[in-house]
Amino acid sequence: xxxxxxxxxxxxxxxxxxxxxxxxxxxxxxxxxxxxxxxxxxxxxxxxxxxxxxxxxxxxxxxxxxxxxxxxxxxxxxxxxxxxxxxxx
Amino acid sequence: xxxxxxxxxxxxxxxxxxxxxxxxxxxxxxxxxxxxxxxxxxxxxxxxxxxxxxxxxxxxxxxxxxxxxxxxxxxxxxxxxxxxxxxxxxxxxxxxxxxxxxxxxxxxxxxxxxxxxxxxxxxxxxxxxxxxxxxxxxxxxxxxxxxxxxxxxxxxxxxxxxxxxxxxxxxxxxxxxxxxxxxxxxxxxxxxxxxxxxxxxxxxxxxxxxxxxxxxxxxxxxxxxxxxxxxxxxxxxxxxxxxxxxxxxxxxxxxxxxxxxxxxxxxxxxxxxxxxxxxxxxxxxxxxxxxxxxxxxxxxxxxxxxxxxxxxxxxxxxxxxxxxxxxxxxxxxxxxxxxxxxxxxxxxxxxxxxxxxxxxxxxxxxxxxxxxxxxxxxxxxxxxxxxxxxxxxxxxxxxxxxxxxxxxxxxxxxxxxxxxxxxxxxxxxxxxxxxxxxxxxxxxxxxxxxxxxxxxxxxxxxxxxxxxxxxxxxxxxxxxxxxxxxxxxxxxxxxxxxxxxxxxxxxxxxxxxxxxxxxxxxxxxxxxxxxxxxxxxxxxxxxxxxxxxxxxxxxxxxxxxxxxxxxxxxxxxxxxxxxxxxxxxxxxxxxxxxxxxxxxxxxxxxxxxxxxxxxxxxxxxxxxxxxxxxxxxxxxxxxxxxxxxxxxxxxxxxxxxxxxxxxxxxxxxxxxxxxxxxxxxxxxxxxxxxxxxxxxxxxxxxxxxxxxxxxxxxxxxxxxxxxxxxxxxxxxx
Numbered sequence: 001x002x003x004x005x006x007x008x009x010x011x012x013x014x015x016x017x018x019x020x021x022x023x024x025x026x027x028x029x030x031x032x033x034x035x036x037x038x039x040x041x042x043x044x045x046x047x048x049x050x051x052x053x054x055x056x057x058x059x060x061x062x063x064x065x066x067x068x069x070x071x072x073x074x075x076x077x078x079x080x081x082x083x084x085x086x087x088x089x
Numbered sequence: 090x091x092x093x094x095x096x097x098x099x100x101x102x103x104x105x106x107x108x109x110x111x112x113x114x115x116x117x118x119x120x121x122x123x124x125x126x127x128x129x130x131x132x133x134x135x136x137x138x139x140x141x142x143x144x145x146x147x148x149x150x151x152x153x154x155x156x157x158x159x160x161x162x163x164x165x166x167x168x169x170x171x172x173x174x175x176x177x178x179x180x181x182x183x184x185x186x187x188x189x190x191x192x193x194x195x196x197x198x199x200x201x202x203x204x205x206x207x208x209x210x211x212x213x214x215x216x217x218x219x220x221x222x223x224x225x226x227x228x229x230x231x232x233x234x235x236x237x238x239x240x241x242x243x244x245x246x247x248x249x250x251x252x253x254x255x256x257x258x259x260x261x262x263x264x265x266x267x268x269x270x271x272x273x274x275x276x277x278x279x280x281x282x283x284x285x286x287x288x289x290x291x292x293x294x295x296x297x298x299x300x301x302x303x304x305x306x307x308x309x310x311x312x313x314x315x316x317x318x319x320x321x322x323x324x325x326x327x328x329x330x331x332x333x334x335x336x337x338x339x340x341x342x343x344x345x346x347x348x349x350x351x352x353x354x355x356x357x358x359x360x361x362x363x364x365x366x367x368x369x370x371x372x373x374x375x376x377x378x379x380x381x382x383x384x385x386x387x388x389x390x391x392x393x394x395x396x397x398x399x400x401x402x403x404x405x406x407x408x409x410x411x412x413x414x415x416x417x418x419x420x421x422x423x424x425x426x427x428x429x430x431x432x433x434x435x436x437x438x439x440x441x442x443x444x445x446x447x448x449x450x451x452x453x454x455x456x457x458x459x460x461x462x463x464x465x466x467x468x469x470x471x472x473x474x475x476x477x478x479x480x481x482x483x484x485x486x487x488x489x490x491x492x493x494x495x496x497x498x499x500x501x502x503x504x505x506x507x508x509x510x511x512x513x514x515x516x517x518x519x520x521x522x523x524x525x526x527x528x529x530x531x532x533x534x535x536x537x538x539x540x541x542x543x544x545x546x547x548x549x550x551x552x553x554x555x556x557x558x559x560x561x562x563x564x565x566x567x568x569x570x571x572x573x574x575x576x577x578x579x580x581x582x583x584x585x586x587x588x589x590x591x592x593x594x595x596x597x598x599x600x601x602x603x604x605x606x607x608x609x610x611x612x613x614x615x616x617x618x619x620x621x622x623x624x625x626x627x628x629x630x631x632x633x634x635x636x637x638x639x640x641x642x643x644x645x646x647x648x649x650x651x652x653x654x655x656x657x658x659x660x661x662x663x664x665x666x667x668x669x670x671x672x673x674x675x676x677x678x679x680x681x682x683x684x685x686x687x688x689x690x691x692x693x694x695x696x697x698x699x700x701x702x703x704x705x706x707x708x709x710x711x712x713x714x715x716x717x718x719x720x721x722x723x724x725x726x727x728x729x730x731x732x733x734x735x736x737x738x739x740x741x742x743x744x745x746x747x748x749x750x751x752x753x754x755x756x757x758x759x760x761x762x763x764x765x766x767x768x769x770x771x772x773x774x775x776x777x778x779x780x781x782x783x784x785x786x787x788x789x790x791x792x793x794x795x796x797x798x799x800x801x802x803x804x805x806x807x808x809x810x811x812x813x814x815x816x817x818x819x820x821x822x
Contacts, residue, residue, distance in 0.1 A: 035326055035426050035588075035591075036591075038292060038295050038590070039591045039593055040527055040591065040593075052235065052238070052398045052400055052414065052431070053235065053398055054395075054396050054397065054398040054399060054430055055395065056396035056424050056425060056426060056430070057394070057395055057396075058394070060302065061166060062165055062166055062330070063165070063327070063329055063333070064174075064178075064394070065391075065392070065393050065394020065395060065423040065424075066223050066394070068166040070171070070172050070223060070224075072223050072224065072394070072395070073394065073395075074225065074226070074395050076226040077226045
């Protein structure tokens with residue numbers, strides 16, 4: 001590869017008008033889950049890295065990556081009381 | 090005063106056969122999917138045949154009328170109007186007298202779908218006007234940007250005079266979980282508010298909590314058993330929707346047990362996967378081989394959910410770097426943690442770029458790596474203090490690995506490995522991981538008047554040998570044989586134990602096991618010392634004897650008889666210094682391959698795996714974890730790939746025939762070495778489940794490129810990808 005042009009990527013990922021979302025300090029829904037909650041007991045994940053987050057979230061109501069309202073499950077998304085399925089602790 | 094591991098252990102760190110190895114190898118072990126409680130019904134799930142659809146209507150009545158059917162229900166929050174987001178998304182379930190009746194009834198359920206446009210590949214998902222998988226904060230065109238990372242001025246550094254750089258793309262596909270025992274459980278509702286389950290899970294406590302929460306009953310009313318399990322790899326972390334559904338079916342069927350295990354296709358579709366990785370990388374170094382800059386734009390998909398990010402830069406010191414990552418959402422099953430989440434992808438991308446740049450620089454890639462380790466890479470000791478420097482460990486480990494693979498004698502520059510159709514090559518890669526364990530668990534130790542000893546905790550054995558680990562520790566403390574100890578695990582009602590994730594089980598459970606055995610021993614000493622005319626502090630245990638000032642005085646069983654009718658029952662907790670809290674391990678792997686450049690077939694001839702992990706409790710179990718990790722990495726490097734049909738939106742290989750995994754003849758010679766030094770042992774126990782799987786695929790990819798003289802940028806190293814790369818080199822792609 002060193003002297004060649006890179007092979008084509010099948011995609012170009014630059015979503016228009018999309019900004020990275022900073023994590024929010026709001027209280028998450030009580031149905032939000034990720035594995036670190038159980039494995040690290042609220043401590044920093046031993047596999048965590050300062051510069052990236054690959055946490056896989058799920059909703060305990062659906063056991064999926066999207067909630068009962070069909071929207072995405074994440075730390076950013078599951079803090080809004082405007083969401084019909086949101087339940088605080 | 091905190092307890093400390095024995096300086097000169099009799100058992101700890103030696104090679105001890107697993108206590109349950111024989112029953113597993115002979116088929117006598119009863120796995121959760123083997124359980125057949127009286128009156129058991131068979132469960133089956135109806136799942137979406139479409140990648141993206143809206144449910145217009147569901148009619149369960151035809152299924153309810155089928156022979157043998159005892160309960161039918163819609164799953165979870167599904168209702169008319171609900172959206173199904175991937176082939177395999179759960180819809181409804183049946184419990185019937187026989188498995189065949191259950192599946193017949195599933196086929197009888199009438200669902201009217203409104204099929205929606207789908208996106209099942211990354212390219213489809215980001216195309217203009219693509220169908221939306223779901224809404225969410227920051228999602229535009231099925232993409233969500235992660236926080237960008239910038240250190241220094243990477244563009245300026247890359248363009249500086251004298252800097253040699255490469256620009257390349259690398260890709261690793263989505264791979265699916267393929268546990269030999271499928272996901273699922275057998276469960277029964279007992280009375281109005283109690284549940285008993287036999288679950289294939291790596292977290293009995295979490296599974297109990299999920300079941301309790303789903304029914305609004307106390308967790309203490311739920312008992313989850315996992316005596317043994319057939320693989321989890323990160324994907325079996327709770328009751329799951331099918332487990333909760335099975336409990337509902339049991340309740341509807343009057344408390345008859347319901348067995349609900351996924352079929353193999355459903356496993357591939359809905360039981361989790363490792364996200365893809367797509368990377369555009371610029372990497373630059375000075376002519377003498379010091380990295381100066383990395384610019385990386387990466388993306389990946391974890392299906393209809395988060396989690397595709399991965400570490401980059403990885404392992405090496407890069408003074409200037411920038412990184413952007415984009416999560417891409419597709420109509421595919423959700424990602425789940427898979428053995429060292431993110432690290433295999435980060436390792437592939439970084440290590441491929443390192444090899445490509447070394448080739449351009451004309452430097453031995455081994456020497457290039459050693460030049461670019463961090464000056465001091467501090468990791469924690471057993472007291473959570475960063476006192477251990479990983480950099481000299483890497484230097485030692487690479488030297489060990491290079492010697493074992495024969496690097497000096499065999500390695501030749503890329504493209505210099507012969508002219509015939511079969512080319513040989515060598516490759517290497519470095520990795521790191523966490524692997525510490527939290528200090529929040531408990532182990533109960535009981536010494537009975539008949540001399541029997543039980544260790545007990547609500548952890549489970551995902552494969553790291555918890556049962557044997559407990560027994561070794563107790564036998565070490567009590568001066569007994571490992572087989573004298575009974576380890577009872579896999580029951581959610583036992584004292585709280587560690588869920589198995591992040592390589593934390595052994596480091597989390599060894600300290601409370603050790604302290605429990607010490608507490609029990611000391612209580613025994615108090616009870617028997619008067620009869621020996623000695624003080625408790627004068628007593629020790631060795632070779633099945635109670636010793637007074639080192640002299641054997643009383644056989645173990647005679648000592649225990651002096652307990653009368655009362656057992657010693659104590660519970661141990663963790664204490665500082667016995668295990669690393671946050672881990673921090675590393676290692677390196679080397680691969681030797683042969684490649685047929687006419688067919689593109691790659692054969693891995695040999696893998697060398699060097700790994701550090703702190704204090705090793707059972708050397709044999711430790712080694713088997715490394716073997717397993719390497720084999721998992723070999724599958725990622727050579728075979729595994731989820732193949733999606735972009736036109737109809739379905740997975741083309743959801744089975745164990747077309748979803749390729751290594752067979753016995755694909756397994757090469759694997760040489761495993763532990764990097765064990767006094768400094769490592771002083772770190773306490775650290776887990777090894779995940780780290781040895783991280784760098785195998787990267788090392789294999791680098792070995793293939795070394796053999797054939799061109800980078801194969803797409804993993805796995807399948808014949809197609811190899812031949813495509815060769816064709817590209819000749820300008821035929």
